[in-house]
Amino acid sequence: xxAAGIDVGSAAIKAVFVDNGKLxxxxxxxxxxxxxxxxxxxxxxxxxxxSISEKDVAAIATxxxxxxxxxxxxxxxxxxxxxxxxxxxxxxxxxRTIINIxxxxxxxxxxxxxxxxxxxxxxxxxxxxxxxxFEMSERILGVxxxxxxxxxxxxxxxxxxxxxxxxxxxxxxxxLMGSGKSTADIIAGxxxxxxxxxxxLSAAMDMDDDIYFDxxxxxxxxxxxxxxEELQRDVRVLEKPxxxxxYGAAVMASVSP
Amino acid sequence: MSLVLPALPDTKQKAVxxxxxxxxxxxISALRQRDDYLPEYEYFLEMLLLQAEPERFRDRxxxxxxxxxxxxxxxxIFDALGMIPYRFCAxxxxxxxxxxxxxxxxxxxxxxxxxxxxxxxxxxESKADMVVIAGTCDWMTRLPEMIAGRHRAVHFLELPHMKxxxxxCSRWQEEILLLKAALEKQTGCRMTRKAxxxxxxxxxxxxxxxxxxxxSRSRREIAxxxxxxxxxxxxxxxxxxxTNQVNQVVTKQAGCQICTGGRIFLAGSPVMxxxxxxxxxxxxxxxxxxxxxxxxxxxxxxxxxVCEDDSEFAMMQALAGQSHQGxxxxxxxxxxxxxxxxxxxxxxxxxxxxxxxxLKGCHPYDIGxxxxxQTLRGHGFHFLRIETDHSREDSKSLLLRLEAFSEIxxx
Numbered sequence: 001x002x003a004a005g006i007d008v009g010s011a012a013i014k015a016v017f018v019d020n021g022k023l024x025x026x027x028x029x030x031x032x033x034x035x036x037x038x039x040x041x042x043x044x045x046x047x048x049x050x051s052i053s054e055k056d057v058a059a060i061a062t063x064x065x066x067x068x069x070x071x072x073x074x075x076x077x078x079x080x081x082x083x084x085x086x087x088x089x090x091x092x093x094x095x096r097t098i099i100n101i102x103x104x105x106x107x108x109x110x111x112x113x114x115x116x117x118x119x120x121x122x123x124x125x126x127x128x129x130x131x132x133x134f135e136m137s138e139r140i141l142g143v144x145x146x147x148x149x150x151x152x153x154x155x156x157x158x159x160x161x162x163x164x165x166x167x168x169x170x171x172x173x174x175x176l177m178g179s180g181k182s183t184a185d186i187i188a189g190x191x192x193x194x195x196x197x198x199x200x201l202s203a204a205m206d207m208d209d210d211i212y213f214d215x216x217x218x219x220x221x222x223x224x225x226x227x228x229e230e231l232q233r234d235v236r237v238l239e240k241p242x243x244x245x246x247y248g249a250a251v252m253a254s255v256s257p
Numbered sequence: 258m259s260l261v262l263p264a265l266p267d268t269k270q271k272a273v274x275x276x277x278x279x280x281x282x283x284x285i286s287a288l289r290q291r292d293d294y295l296p297e298y299e300y301f302l303e304m305l306l307l308q309a310e311p312e313r314f315r316d317r318x319x320x321x322x323x324x325x326x327x328x329x330x331x332x333x334i335f336d337a338l339g340m341i342p343y344r345f346c347a348x349x350x351x352x353x354x355x356x357x358x359x360x361x362x363x364x365x366x367x368x369x370x371x372x373x374x375x376x377x378x379x380x381x382e383s384k385a386d387m388v389v390i391a392g393t394c395d396w397m398t399r400l401p402e403m404i405a406g407r408h409r410a411v412h413f414l415e416l417p418h419m420k421x422x423x424x425x426c427s428r429w430q431e432e433i434l435l436l437k438a439a440l441e442k443q444t445g446c447r448m449t450r451k452a453x454x455x456x457x458x459x460x461x462x463x464x465x466x467x468x469x470x471x472x473s474r475s476r477r478e479i480a481x482x483x484x485x486x487x488x489x490x491x492x493x494x495x496x497x498x499x500t501n502q503v504n505q506v507v508t509k510q511a512g513c514q515i516c517t518g519g520r521i522f523l524a525g526s527p528v529m530x531x532x533x534x535x536x537x538x539x540x541x542x543x544x545x546x547x548x549x550x551x552x553x554x555x556x557x558x559x560x561x562x563v564c565e566d567d568s569e570f571a572m573m574q575a576l577a578g579q580s581h582q583g584x585x586x587x588x589x590x591x592x593x594x595x596x597x598x599x600x601x602x603x604x605x606x607x608x609x610x611x612x613x614x615x616l617k618g619c620h621p622y623d624i625g626x627x628x629x630x631q632t633l634r635g636h637g638f639h640f641l642r643i644e645t646d647h648s649r650e651d652s653k654s655l656l657l658r659l660e661a662f663s664e665i666x667x668x
Contacts, residue, residue: 065653065657078657078660078661078664079657080657080658080660080661081660081661081664105654116664116665117661117664117665118665119639119665120658120661122654122657122658124644204627204630
């Protein structure tokens, strides 16, 4: 049984196809004002590359802040629920805690052995330390996000970044660059600052072991290192962590179309 | 000496008045279009619309008007002296525009809205004969000074923050007697035992109606949003009409289970018309408020006052005791019974999850949120804290949380 899941997030649209619960295709592109068209294009690309037609897709589910935008979707799945299901499936049922950094929020989700949400926490209504913050940092520092992990590993004295606010941090980064601080130290400081924010959010939660990190920023090895140090716990990254929510939506569609 | 707030320019006043009217009209129009609308709700909608139309309000209720921020000032005392008690904690977002420059950025949305109403020359608050403010929180304690010079008769009720102690009770009784004296001075009338007795009976009927309404909501016969509409229209002029209309709705809905979804207890900051964002989102997420502790809803009126005898003093004592000790506002320092009562209600009404609604800057509720979370979780209840203000910009983010909570409860 083939099912599709699309996560229409605030920063990117992620689409996957699953065949009997197994991830067989995935792709993402930035969110624009024409999200519905982008969903359709991604869906069509998946059909073409898998050499299947729309009729072969038993169910389509969407998730994310724009989950109602794609008309073909018969099922809208809450992204916290989808994230839990996706992480459960991708970790072969091992995940009990998920740390997700999305385009505009940070989530910590606890789940049971069936992938059901037990508890969750989200940051307040502010983009501090989220994907938007990384996009801003990339622009100010002039370093592609893909190089953040490697560069931060070369840091000797991470800078102290006082604000993870997408607005105030811009001034701080410009100031640090202007005073000649190394880019590696600035990026390492950014990671520590965000890890600390996640640590604060998780403080009131009794996080179970088997902690997984997902969302686009989970691809950043430097942030993962900082997170492990901050939490003093082992944190793993799922394969294709940016697709977990879309994967969960597809799994949900497969189970109950 | 307090700084007298300068009057706002006429053009600004007119512009904000128009926005307030539009805000009320839009909310009422949306309510009328709901599938579960009943003609019986029209009375409450009309009452709420009058909040934005002071001239019509005064035409309908021409008697001496006293506005108050909290029902710890027993409405019976106002009523017994022939005054119309009116609760002014309405929450139009447009009112915030007027007060924004005069308050800190992180101030409570309720105080912003209330101050905004007092800054409008043409509002019920400004047109009232008397303003009674209970110092329920730091913001409300500062309100009398903020409106000094803009209103000729402001009476401040000094709320003792210990309610279980004899000292706290006797101080509150003293405050209530001072309130009575201030109202008598304002009206030029002396309170009579007979009038007070009649008012207590009138409000006792309202209390019974409120109880029936809450039971009906718990039986899923009345939707979360409509229940808020009805309770928000309380203390707006005519208590007998309110009681009668509530009883009509409860009777009509008896046996009609129209609400589905996970049953929750709603705690925290008040939800006041026309800001129904939170109850709407709760419904959208597939949840049903089966009980609450909001001072704008289930806690609008505490239990019946118990009078030791028929003397005026005994009745005043009973009203003071009922409004003080019957109140579970977290502004009190000795409030351990609050959580016990919440959990007892949750068990009685078969509710497994609590949503704590915090208006940003509403410190009394916010400060205790950690303790509440730990206590409830420790007793096996699910807990969700949501923090918001009067703007609509966070609706999707709040809905995300509420939907996920709904799914947790569903299991």
